[in-house]
Amino acid sequence: MTALAIKVAGLRKTYGGTAAVAGVDLEVHKGEVFALLGPNGAGKTTTVEVLEGFRKRDEGTVSVLGVDPAHSDSAWRQRIGIVLQGTGEFDELTVGEVIRHFAKFYDNPADPAQVIERVGLSEKAGARTHTLSGGQKRRLDVALGIVNQPELLFLDEPTTGFDPAARREFWELIRQLAASGTTILLTTHYLEEAEYLADRVGVIAKGTIVEISTPQELGGRNTAKATVSWRDGSEETDTPTATVQRLSAEYNGEIPELTVKRPSLEDIYLKMIGGAA
Amino acid sequence: MSLALAQGRIELLQFFRTRESLVFTLLFPAMLMVIFGSIFKSVEIAPGVTLSQYFVTGMIASGILSSGFQNLAITIPIERDRGVLKRYRGTPMPKWVYFAGKAVSVAVLALVSMVLLLVIAVLLYGIKLPDTPAKWGTLGWVSVLGLVSCTLLGIAFSSAARTGRSAPAVVTPIALILQFTSGVFFEYDKLPTWMQQFAALFPLKWMTQGLRSVFLPDSFASQEVAGSWELGKTALVLGAWCVGGLLLCLLTFRWTTRRDG
Numbered sequence: 001m002t003a004l005a006i007k008v009a010g011l012r013k014t015y016g017g018t019a020a021v022a023g024v025d026l027e028v029h030k031g032e033v034f035a036l037l038g039p040n041g042a043g044k045t046t047t048v049e050v051l052e053g054f055r056k057r058d059e060g061t062v063s064v065l066g067v068d069p070a071h072s073d074s075a076w077r078q079r080i081g082i083v084l085q086g087t088g089e090f091d092e093l094t095v096g097e098v099i100r101h102f103a104k105f106y107d108n109p110a111d112p113a114q115v116i117e118r119v120g121l122s123e124k125a126g127a128r129t130h131t132l133s134g135g136q137k138r139r140l141d142v143a144l145g146i147v148n149q150p151e152l153l154f155l156d157e158p159t160t161g162f163d164p165a166a167r168r169e170f171w172e173l174i175r176q177l178a179a180s181g182t183t184i185l186l187t188t189h190y191l192e193e194a195e196y197l198a199d200r201v202g203v204i205a206k207g208t209i210v211e212i213s214t215p216q217e218l219g220g221r222n223t224a225k226a227t228v229s230w231r232d233g234s235e236e237t238d239t240p241t242a243t244v245q246r247l248s249a250e251y252n253g254e255i256p257e258l259t260v261k262r263p264s265l266e267d268i269y270l271k272m273i274g275g276a277a
Numbered sequence: 278m279s280l281a282l283a284q285g286r287i288e289l290l291q292f293f294r295t296r297e298s299l300v301f302t303l304l305f306p307a308m309l310m311v312i313f314g315s316i317f318k319s320v321e322i323a324p325g326v327t328l329s330q331y332f333v334t335g336m337i338a339s340g341i342l343s344s345g346f347q348n349l350a351i352t353i354p355i356e357r358d359r360g361v362l363k364r365y366r367g368t369p370m371p372k373w374v375y376f377a378g379k380a381v382s383v384a385v386l387a388l389v390s391m392v393l394l395l396v397i398a399v400l401l402y403g404i405k406l407p408d409t410p411a412k413w414g415t416l417g418w419v420s421v422l423g424l425v426s427c428t429l430l431g432i433a434f435s436s437a438a439r440t441g442r443s444a445p446a447v448v449t450p451i452a453l454i455l456q457f458t459s460g461v462f463f464e465y466d467k468l469p470t471w472m473q474q475f476a477a478l479f480p481l482k483w484m485t486q487g488l489r490s491v492f493l494p495d496s497f498a499s500q501e502v503a504g505s506w507e508l509g510k511t512a513l514v515l516g517a518w519c520v521g522g523l524l525l526c527l528l529t530f531r532w533t534t535r536r537d538g
Contacts, residue, residue: 052367054533074369082367089359092294093287101287104280105368128294144364 004063005030005152005183006051011060013046020046022207024060028185030151033178035198036187039273043207044187045085048156051185052082065152078106081150081182083141085157091130095121098129099143106148119143119173135166139173146177153177155186159193171196191269205273219268231256280374285381292382302348303390310336310394313462314402322464323497333398334492335461338484340394341420342452344387345427349379350434350448355441362532376432376526383428391420404492412491415508419487422515426480429522436529460485466502473502480518483511 006028013021021043028034036044049055050062053069053076062069067076090098099116103109116125119139124132129140138158145153155174159167167190174197178184188194194201195215202212216222226240230247237243240260247255292298310333317328356362365375398404407413434451438444456462458476465473465482476482489497490506498506 054363054366074371077367077369082364084360084363084367086360089361090291092291097287097290101283102368104283105370107369148368 003030004028005032005065006034006185007061007063008047008051009061011047011050011062012058013043013050013055014058019207021050021057024204024207024209026202026209026212028183030183031181032199033174033184033186033197035194035201036185036204037189037191037194037198037201037269038187038204039189042189042204042273044189044204045156047204048154048185048187052080052154053077078108078148079151081145081148081153083138083145083153083155083158085160087137087141089129092128094126094128095132095140095143096125098140099147102144103147108149109147110149112147115143115147118146118176120169133166135162135170138162138170142173142177146182150182152183152185155184157187157189159188159190167193191266195265203269203272210272215265218265219263219272221263221265221268224263224268227261228259229261230258280370281377282381284370284374284378285385288378288382289385292386298348298352302343302386303393306336306340306343306390307393307397310397311401314397318402323494323500326493326497327402328464329402330398330404330493331464331489332461333394333402333404334488335456335459335485337391337394337398337492338423338459338481338488339452339456339461340390341387341423341484342427342455342481344390345383345424346431346434347448347452348383348386349428349431350438351444353379353432353435354438354444357435357531357534358441366532379432380428383431384424387420387424398492407491415487416491419484419491419511419515422512422519423480423484423487426515426518426522429519429526430480433522433525433529436531440534455479455481458482460489466500477514480515483514487511487515 004027006026008024008026011021011024012019024043024047026034026036036047038044046055050057051064051069053072056070065076065079067073069076093101095116096112100112103112103115113125116122119142121136121139121143124136129137132140142155142158145155158174159170162170171193174184174186178197184197186194186197198215200212201215201218203210203218211219213219225236225238227234227236228240228243228247229235235243244255244258244260247258313332313336314329317332320328322328322331353362362375395404395406399406407416434448435444438447455476458468458472459465459479459482460476461481465476465485468476486501486506487508489501490508498504501507
């Protein structure tokens with residue numbers, strides 16, 4: 001059992017009578033990439049902002065790196081990195097100026113030049129931030145999130161509005177961070193993103209966690225019946241290999257129009273959030 | 278402490294690279310000074326004092342108001358909207374560093390504005406620089422107290438605008454009303470009494486009067502409503518606004534937008 005970076009139990013947050021978060025329990029282990037996956041308005045950002053110390057909770061217990069964020073201090077902030085949902089703008093400052101300035105807030109900052117290199121903005125180091133593309137701005141956000149070499153990094157919908165190529169590149173960056181041992185709590189409404197990046201996924205809908213598991217096992221996907229279909233029929237089975245062998249013998253080799261299909265993560269996910277909605 | 282200076286440096290960099298703020302805060306008062314100063318140049322309001330000299334003195338006080346009050350009451354809501362404030366709150370930076378950075382940048386800005394306006398006033402409108410240490414001293418304390426109170430009120434007022442976009446619409450009329458009633462665009466002693474009493478509640482009236490004591494001849498004191506410069510009272514009112522402004526800041530300042538809850 002590894003140590004916990006985040007432990008949340010019974011978290012509730014209500015706005016004007018509506019529960020944005022209605023009883024969330026979750027645990028994130030140190031060194032893990034955990035994705036909070038859910039549709040817009042599911043309570044992802046509210047949950048994360050409670051963990052970041054930006055919002056007060058109504059109920060529940062929360063521990064982030066052993067500290068209650070509601071009573072956080074600057075020593076705690078030294079250890080976490082935050083990439084907020086929106087981009088904070090520093091229009092007329094250059095990438096290098098912003099990163100070097102934020103590095104001054106920390107006791108043990110990374111070398112700003114290395115951070116810039118790491119997020120792939122070396123060529124833009126001298127550029128004013130308002131000239132950056134959406135993807136580049138997000139990289140700057142990440143740079144500011146990791147400039148203190150955090151133990152735990154929050155990423156709130158980091159790739160919303162990205163084109164597919166930019167998203168792929170961004171994912172590689174996050175993978176590298178994860179490989180270096182940083183614990184990451186990521187929120188996203190993109191299924192592929194959770195599947196690609198996360199060790200474990202928590203599906204959240206209507207303010208509650210519907211399921212927590214690995215992307216491979218989500219919704220019992222790994223054990224769900226496979227559908228074997230071919231030209232002359234189809235069947236659902238727990239043992240698709242046996243079925244295929246049997247058919248192969250029947251057809252004397254090649255089975256015409258053979259497909260073996262397990263429910264996609266998307267099928268399962270839509271069923272889950274649909275059920276909670 | 279070095280953090281506060283670094284923060285001030287970053288603020289100034291942003292300010293001087295933003296053309297709009299540069300024009301609005303520095304060049305606009307200078308332009309107004311030249312326009313009105315030229316119109317009023319031949320109007321004598323007392324022996325040896327032209328209306329343009331009266332106006333120019335008021336504009337210097339307005340420059341202080343603009344550097345502190347308008348500047349902060351407009352830029353802070355924009356920063357709040359853009360999530361800049363929230364981002365700072367996510368770092369271990371102590372809260373006071375943010376305000377110290379603003380104070381450093383406002384102080385530099387006010388100084389630049391004052392020098393710029395003074396150069397124009399001296400070259401074009403026959404304003405004389407103070408000739409006694411006492412007058413330099415008055416210039417110093419009136420400017421500093423005025424700037425501190427305007428800065429604190431600017432920070433306090435930053436919470437009044439709901440969005441960054443609405444901030445100029447909320448702030449500019451207030452500054453204009455104060456300028457019209459506090460002896461900048463019109464002679465204060467010629468205003469209706471109720472207007473004088475209204476303006477006397479706020480810092481700008483006392484700043485213009487304090488600066489008149491520095492830049493206009495001593496004989497002009499008899500033209501003032503009280504018949505004197507009232508420097509003691511000026512110090513008292515500006516000091517009270519410093520304290521009041523600080524309290525307002527502590528009570529009202531918000532790091533996040535209302536939407537954020």
